Amino acid sequence: MIPLDPVPHPIDHLPGRGAPGDIAIADRAGEMTYAELEKTVGSLAGWLAGQGLQPGDRVASWLPKTRMACLIPLAAPRAGLVHVPINPLLKRAQVAHILADSGAGLIITQHARASTLEPGDVPTSCCQFVEDDVGHADVMPPSGADPQALAAILYTSGSTGQPKGVMLSHANLWLGAISVAHYLKITPADRTLCVLPFNFDYGQNQLFSTWAAGGSVVPLDYLTPRDVIKAVDRYGATTLAGVPPLWSQLLDNNWPDDVAAKLQRLTNSGGALTVRMVRALRARFPAADLCPMYGITEAFRSTYLDPALVDAHPESMGRAIPFAEVMAVRANGTRADVGEVGELVHAGPLVSMGYWRDAARTAERYRPAPPFFESGGMAVFSGDQVIEGFDGLFRFVGRQDEMIKSAGNRISPTEVEEAVLAGGEATEAVAIGVPDDRLGQVIVVVARANGSAEVAEQALRDRLRRDLPSFMQPARYHWRNALPRNANGKLDRAALRAEVAS
Incomplete structure (x- = not known):
C-alpha cells in the first residue's frame, strides 16, 4: 500500500x-x-x-x-x-x-x-x-x-x-490519485484495464x-463485452473499473474461470450497484475485491465501501475516502442525525476550484463548509440525499435535482430538450429520467408534435442519431396534444415525471 x-x-x-x-x-x-x-x-x-x-x-x-x-x-x-x-x-x-x-x-x-x-x-x-x-x-x-x-x-x-x-x-488531481491508490491497495504488480472514457474524473483517475x-x-476502446474479457486475458489485467451498465453486460457474457480469476479488484462508480448485481459480481469474481464508490465531479470522489464490508452491506456507499470529509446536512445547515436523511456535503482538499467562468453556478453549489466540519474552506453541496447509519456507513436515498443518470453518464434534461426542439418536429418537450434495470435510467421525452406525431417521431429519431451521442438518445416518446402547466405557467415537470414513472 x-x-x-x-x-x-x-x-x-x-x-x-x-x-x-x-x-x-x-x-x-x-x-x-x-x-x-x-x-x-x-x-x-x-x-x-x-x-x-x-x-x-x-x-x-x-x-x-x-x-x-x-x-x-x-x-x-x-x-x-x-x-x-x-x-x-x-x-x-x-x-x-x-x-x-x-x-x-x-x-x-x-x-x-x-x-x-x-x-x-x-x-x-x-x-x-x-x-x-x-x-x-x-x-x-x-x-x-x-x-x-x-x-x-x-x-x-x-x-x-x-x-x-x-x-x-494540480492538488485535486494529485491527491485524488494518492487517495485511490492507497485505499485500493494498488501495487507496481497491478495492471489496470482502462475502459472508461478519460474525460470523466473516474476514467482519468x-x-x-x-x-x-x-x-x-492498459487503455482499451471496446466494441463488445467480449473485447473486455479478451483484454483481461491477453494483458493479465488485475484491476477493472466500471459503471453499472458495463457490469450488466459483462455478467451476461461467459467468463472462463481462469480469466475471471485474473481480476483481483473491481471498482464501481457512476451509479449505484443493486444488491442483485453485487451478489452476481461476487459470485462471478469470488477472488476479486469489489469496491463500490460514490463520487461527484465537483469533488472527484466522496466515499468508498471497504471490500470486506460488501457482502454484509451491499446497499451501502461506504465511508469518506482519504482526504475527504463527508457528512449529511439538513436543509437548515445543521448536521443530520444518524439515521436521518440529509444532503451529502463534501469538504477538504479534493473539492475542486468551481465552475469555469460561471460565478453564479459556482455560488449555488460551492459554499463555506458548515462550522462542524474540521476541514473548513469551501464545501460542495452535492444535491444528493443520503443517510448515515449507526455503523458509520452512508446509504444513497435520491437526487434533489432533475439530472438523468444513464449508463454512467450525467445528462442534462434541458440539453436533450433543446436538441429535440431544434429541428421543429416538436413545439414543446420535457425530458425525464425513468428507472431502468440495465442503464440506471433511460430518457423519456414527453412532447407536443408539430403535425403528425408519427411523422414527427421518425424525423426526430433520424435527426438525433446524427446530432446527439448514443447515451443521450431518448428511449421513448410520449406525444400529447397539450403539456400540463403549473400555477406559474411553467411546464409541470413534477406532474409529468410522476405520470411517466407510474
Missing part, C-alpha cells in the same frame, strides 16, 4: 512514481516503460510550449484511448497549460460548445473526427491538429507549478443548459492512481 502523503505535487510529477524500467502503458502498440513515459511526456510538453500559447491557455483533446490521450493530461500541465478532455462520444455541436466555452487555444483530434466538424465549430483563435501531425521537441523537465494552480477543466452536464466546466487543480502506485495501465 502506498503511503498516504497529504502533500500535493504538480500532477506531471506522476511518472516519477514508477521505477524507470517498469511498464507504465501496455497496449496494441507495445509497452512503454516509466522512463519512456517521462521522456515522451516531456517531449510533448515541449511541443505544446512551442505553439505560441500563453501560460494558463487551454488545450483540448478529442480522442479515443490512444497514447496521446494517455499522455496529454500530464504534458499540458507540464507546459503550463490547462487540459480540456472532450468525450469522444460527443458530436460536433457539443464539441463546438466546449471549445467556445473553454476558450481553447488548441485542439488535438483525429482526421475522422475533424471531418465531422463544420465551419465555425472550431473558433478562429483555436489551432487544430490531428495527433499524427504532433511533432517532437526538446524534453521539458517536470514542472515547478503551484499545486493549487489550475491543471484541467472537465466538462459535466448540469441540470439546466449546456455542459459546465469543473476546474481542477484510472491512469493517475495506477501510475501513483507504479503500476501499468
